[in-house]
Amino acid sequence: MHFPSRMYLRSIAAFLTIAIFGLAHLPLAQAEATQLKTQVPGYYRTMLGQFEITALYDGPIGLDSKLLTNASQTDIQQLLAAKFVGTSKMQTAVNGYLINTGSRLVLVDAGAGKLYGDALGNILQNMKAAGYDANQVDAVVITHMHGDHIGGLLDASGQPVFPKADIYVSKADNDFWLSQKNADAAPVDRQRHFKSSRNIAAPFIENGKWKTFAAGTELVPGVKAVATPGHTPGHTSFAVESQGQKLLILGDLVHNHAVQFARPDVAIEFDTDQKQAVATRLAVFKEMAQNRELVAGMHLPFPGIGHVGTNGAGAYTWIPVEFSPLKK
Amino acid sequence: MHFPSRMYLRSIAAFLTIAIFGLAHLPLAQAEATQLKTQVPGYYRTMLGQFEITALYDGPIGLDSKLLTNASQTDIQQLLAAKFVGTSKMQTAVNGYLINTGSRLVLVDAGAGKLYGDALGNILQNMKAAGYDANQVDAVVITHMHGDHIGGLLDASGQPVFPKADIYVSKADNDFWLSQKNADAAPVDRQRHFKSSRNIAAPFIENGKWKTFAAGTELVPGVKAVATPGHTPGHTSFAVESQGQKLLILGDLVHNHAVQFARPDVAIEFDTDQKQAVATRLAVFKEMAQNRELVAGMHLPFPGIGHVGTNGAGAYTWIPVEFSPLKK
Numbered sequence: 179m180h181f182p183s184r185m186y187l188r189s190i191a192a193f194l195t196i197a198i199f200g201l202a203h204l205p206l207a208q209a210e211a212t213q214l215k216t217q218v219p220g221y222y223r224t225m226l227g228q229f230e231i232t233a234l235y236d237g238p239i240g241l242d243s244k245l246l247t248n249a250s251q252t253d254i255q256q257l258l259a260a261k262f263v264g265t266s267k268m269q270t271a272v273n274g275y276l277i278n279t280g281s282r283l284v285l286v287d288a289g290a291g292k293l294y295g296d297a298l299g300n301i302l303q304n305m306k307a308a309g310y311d312a313n314q315v316d317a318v319v320i321t322h323m324h325g326d327h328i329g330g331l332l333d334a335s336g337q338p339v340f341p342k343a344d345i346y347v348s349k350a351d352n353d354f355w356l357s358q359k360n361a362d363a364a365p366v367d368r369q370r371h372f373k374s375s376r377n378i379a380a381p382f383i384e385n386g387k388w389k390t391f392a393a394g395t396e397l398v399p400g401v402k403a404v405a406t407p408g409h410t411p412g413h414t415s416f417a418v419e420s421q422g423q424k425l426l427i428l429g430d431l432v433h434n435h436a437v438q439f440a441r442p443d444v445a446i447e448f449d450t451d452q453k454q455a456v457a458t459r460l461a462v463f464k465e466m467a468q469n470r471e472l473v474a475g476m477h478l479p480f481p482g483i484g485h486v487g488t489n490g491a492g493a494y495t496w497i498p499v500e501f502s503p504l505k506k
Numbered sequence: 507m508h509f510p511s512r513m514y515l516r517s518i519a520a521f522l523t524i525a526i527f528g529l530a531h532l533p534l535a536q537a538e539a540t541q542l543k544t545q546v547p548g549y550y551r552t553m554l555g556q557f558e559i560t561a562l563y564d565g566p567i568g569l570d571s572k573l574l575t576n577a578s579q580t581d582i583q584q585l586l587a588a589k590f591v592g593t594s595k596m597q598t599a600v601n602g603y604l605i606n607t608g609s610r611l612v613l614v615d616a617g618a619g620k621l622y623g624d625a626l627g628n629i630l631q632n633m634k635a636a637g638y639d640a641n642q643v644d645a646v647v648i649t650h651m652h653g654d655h656i657g658g659l660l661d662a663s664g665q666p667v668f669p670k671a672d673i674y675v676s677k678a679d680n681d682f683w684l685s686q687k688n689a690d691a692a693p694v695d696r697q698r699h700f701k702s703s704r705n706i707a708a709p710f711i712e713n714g715k716w717k718t719f720a721a722g723t724e725l726v727p728g729v730k731a732v733a734t735p736g737h738t739p740g741h742t743s744f745a746v747e748s749q750g751q752k753l754l755i756l757g758d759l760v761h762n763h764a765v766q767f768a769r770p771d772v773a774i775e776f777d778t779d780q781k782q783a784v785a786t787r788l789a790v791f792k793e794m795a796q797n798r799e800l801v802a803g804m805h806l807p808f809p810g811i812g813h814v815g816t817n818g819a820g821a822y823t824w825i826p827v828e829f830s831p832l833k834k
Contacts, residue, residue, distance in 0.1 A: 214637040232542075281538055
C-alpha cells in the first residue's frame with residue numbers, strides 16, 4: 179500500500195485546473211514539511227551531587243589514524259572498523275565542561291576557537307544554548323596548553339571570550355609551553371604550537387588574569403587538579419566531587435575511544451612523552467574501572483561522559499552515560 | 507590555590523557594611539550564576555541519503571530486571587553492572603523516529619502519551635523543539651500496538667494528537683489486539699492491554715484514519731514494512747532507504763542493550779511469543795552485523811541509532827552513532 183503521492187495528486191489537480199481555467203494559475207499546493215537539517219544544540223547536562231555539570235560540544239575534527247602509535251595500522255583499522263569509526267579520518271570530538279558549583283561557574287577547557295577551522299569553535303554558542311553567558315564564567319581551568327583547549331580563550335579579534343574569568347594553567351605546562359628555549363629546541367613543525375601558546379597567553383598575562391597552579395591544588399572547593407602527565411608535561415585532570423559523588427575530567431588521557439580503551443598502550447604523535455602518556459592512561463583506567471567512577475574526556479564522543487568498563491584482561495571499553503532527563 | 511570564596515568576600519563586605527552603615531542593608535551581592543537544571547531537548551537529527559531522520563525522545567521508564575527471561579538473575583545482574591545500567595529498575599528509553607522524505611512526514615511510533623506516567627509522553631514536545639508541528643505529520647506508522655508506542659496518538663482529552671495523519675498498523679497486530687475473543691482469552695493481568703488498544707484505535711477507526719497494511723508493503727516510497735514477529739504477532743520493523751543508504755527501525759526487537767546484545771537469547775515477559783522473538787532477534791542481528799547496516803531501536807539509549815557490532819562467537823554489542831553536526 180502506497181500513500182498516493184502528492185506529486186501525483188498535484189499533477190491531476192494541475193491537469194484539472196488547466197482543463198478548467200486554462201494556464202492562468204497553478205493549483206493551491208498542499209504544504210510540505212521542509213527538511214530542517216539543524217542539529218540539536220551541543221550541550222548535555224547532568225548533576226553531580228549539588229554540582230551542575232554541562233558538557234559543551236566544540237565540534238568534530240578528523241584525525242589521521244596514522245597519528246596513533248605502538249600498534250600496526252592493520253590492528254588500528256580493525257579496532258576502528260569494529261566500532262564503526264571512519265578509518266581514514268577518525269571523527270574526534272572536542273568537548274569542554276562547565277561546572278556550576280552553586281557559587282562558582284568554572285569552565286574546563288575553552289575549545290579550539292577558530293584555530294582549526296570552522297567545524298570547531300562552538301563552545302561559546304553551545305554555552306549560550308545551554309543558558310549561560312560568557313560574562314558569568316568565573317574561571318577557565320585548562321587541562322593542557324594545546325590549541326584545541328585554549329584557542330577558544332580569545333575571539334577572532336584577539337579579545338578575551340570570558341571577560342571576567344581568571345585562566346588557570348598548571349605551572350608545568352605554563353613553564354614548558356611559554357619557554358622561548360623550548361620553542362627554539364622544538365622540531366620546526368612543532369614550533370607553531372609554542373608560538374600559538376604564547377600568543378594566546380599574552381593578553382591574559384598582560385591583564386593579570388593568567389594564573390598558574392601546582393598539581394594537587396584544589397582550585398575551587400570540589401574541583402582539584404590531578405597531575406596526569408605525558409600528553410604534555412603539565413597535563414592535568416580535574417577531580418570534581420560533590421556530596422560524595424565523583425567525576426574525573428580526564429582531559430586528553432584518551433584521543434580515540436575505539437582504539438585506546440581496547441589498547442591503552444596505543445599513544446598518539448601529539449603526546450610530548452608517549453611512554454609517560456601510556457603509563458598515566460593505564461594507571462587512571464585501572465583506578466577508574468576498579469572504582470566504577472564517572473569520567474569525562476575532551477575527545478570522547480560528545481557528551482564524553484561515561485565509565486571505563488573492563489573487557490577482558492588488560493583491555494577496557496568505553497561506556498557512555500545514557501541520555502537522561504534531569505531529576506526535578 | 508583556592509579562589510577566594512564569594513561567600514567569604516560577602517562576609518567581609520557585610521561586616522564592613524554593618525560597621526559603617528549599621529544593619530540598614532546588606533551589601534550588593536555579586537550575581538552568581540543560577541543552576542539551570544534543564545536538559546537539552548530530546549531530539550537528534552541525521553541524514554540518510556535525501557531523507558532527514560529525527561530521533562525523538564519520549565522519556566525513560568524503569569523496568570524490573572526480573573522481566574528478562576532465559577538467563578539467571580545472576581547473569582543478568584552481571585551484564586547490567588558491566589554496562590553501568592542500574593540493576594533494580596533498568597533505565598529504558600522510549601524513542602520515536604520522524605522521517606522527512608522531502609515530500610512526506612512520517613512518524614514511526616507515537617510514544618506512550620500519559621499511559622505510563624509523567625516521565626514519558628514527551629515526543630510531541632520534542633518534535634516541536636526539533637522544529638516540526640503535529641499538524642505537519644502525514645502518517646504515523648506503528649511497529650506494534652503496545653501502549654508505549656500508540657499511547658501518544660491521543661491527547662489527555664482523547665483527541666488525535668496528529669490531526670491530519672493516517673495511522674498505519676500491521677493487519678496481524680490489528681487483528682490480534684482488537685479481537686474481543688483474544689481479549690477474553692488473555693490472562694486477567696493482560697486484558698487491560700487489549701482494552702487500551704481498542705480505546706486508542708476507536709477514534710481513528712471512527713474517522714476513517716485507521717489503516718492496516720500487510721508485511722512487505724512499501725508504505726511510502728523508501729519506507730517498507732518488514733515482518734519481525736514474536737514481540738507481538740504483527741510486530742513490524744521499517745526498512746528506510748534513500749540513495750542506497752539504509753536504516754532499519756527495529757521497533758521492539760531489543761529492550762535492553764546491556765543484556766540482549768551480549769545474550770540475544772534473552773527474552774522479556776512482554777513478548778507475546780518469546781521463542782519467536784528470540785529467533786527474529788537472532789536473524790536480524792546477524793544480518794545487520796554482517797551488512798554493517800544502521801539500525802534504530804525504540805528502547806535503545808536515546809537517540810537509539812547505531813550499529814550491531816560483533817563481540818565474539820554469537821554475541822553482539824550495541825554501538826551508538828557518535829554525536830555529529832549535520833553536513834551543511
